[in-house]
Amino acid sequence: GDSVTxxxxxxxxxxxxxxxxxxxxxxxxxxSLFWYVQYPGEGLQLLLKATKADDKGSNKGFEATYRKETxxxxxxxxxxxxxDSAVYFCALTLGPPAGGTSYGKLTFGQGTILTVxx
Amino acid sequence: EAQxxxxxxxxxxxxxxxxxxxCSQNMNHEYMSWYRQDPGLGLRQIYYxxxxxxxxxxxxxxxxxxxRKEKRNFPLILESPSPNQTSxxxxxxxxxxxxxxxxxxxxxxxxxxxx
Numbered sequence: 001g002d003s004v005t006x007x008x009x010x011x012x013x014x015x016x017x018x019x020x021x022x023x024x025x026x027x028x029x030x031x032s033l034f035w036y037v038q039y040p041g042e043g044l045q046l047l048l049k050a051t052k053a054d055d056k057g058s059n060k061g062f063e064a065t066y067r068k069e070t071x072x073x074x075x076x077x078x079x080x081x082x083x084d085s086a087v088y089f090c091a092l093t094l095g096p097p098a099g100g101t102s103y104g105k106l107t108f109g110q111g112t113i114l115t116v117x118x
Numbered sequence: 119e120a121q122x123x124x125x126x127x128x129x130x131x132x133x134x135x136x137x138x139x140x141c142s143q144n145m146n147h148e149y150m151s152w153y154r155q156d157p158g159l160g161l162r163q164i165y166y167x168x169x170x171x172x173x174x175x176x177x178x179x180x181x182x183x184x185x186r187k188e189k190r191n192f193p194l195i196l197e198s199p200s201p202n203q204t205s206x207x208x209x210x211x212x213x214x215x216x217x218x219x220x221x222x223x224x225x226x227x228x229x230x231x232x233x
Contacts, residue, residue, distance in 0.1 A: 004160075032219040043122075043208060043224035044161075051219040089160060093218040104149050104168070104215025105176065106222055108160035 006109035023090035141209030
């Protein structure tokens, strides 16, 4: 079945450090890929997305590139801030017909807790 | 403001006492879904609905029911809750499942504790 694997956490960084959170996926067909962020006590918010190979999603200084050859969608940020502390989820969806009868479902990785210290 | 609203945000209850978690969206979305979040497992889909009166099981449907009588509402029902249903629950919606490149919008979550 379809699956998403994220690097194990938690990740602890100092402010202004470089961030990479690895994400790889297994899917039938060509999925759309997403990064969601969950701040403490809140729901998930879309951080960025990419819908086809070689697309780069970007938002708030975060970037991720859809790499079909390595089935990866790694999240990067050049200089993290304390306010970036959150849980980050990599996820995919498949449209019809590759998604079978459950197309539209988000398949999530296990989440990576990021803590940034001043 | 476009949003997905869940209620209650927190609930502590006892085994076997029926409960309903409500979910409402104001974006005229066709697709709605329930997920549960557990440590180390990410989010897993419980049930989903492609449109009014069309619902189906997700990956972990045991012990849950849903209904979709109106486009905006998608309640989650636990008829006889058990402790293994203690979790953080999220409702989500998107324009249509056909457009898989469209992001899903999430509610703020409902933390359920079943004693």
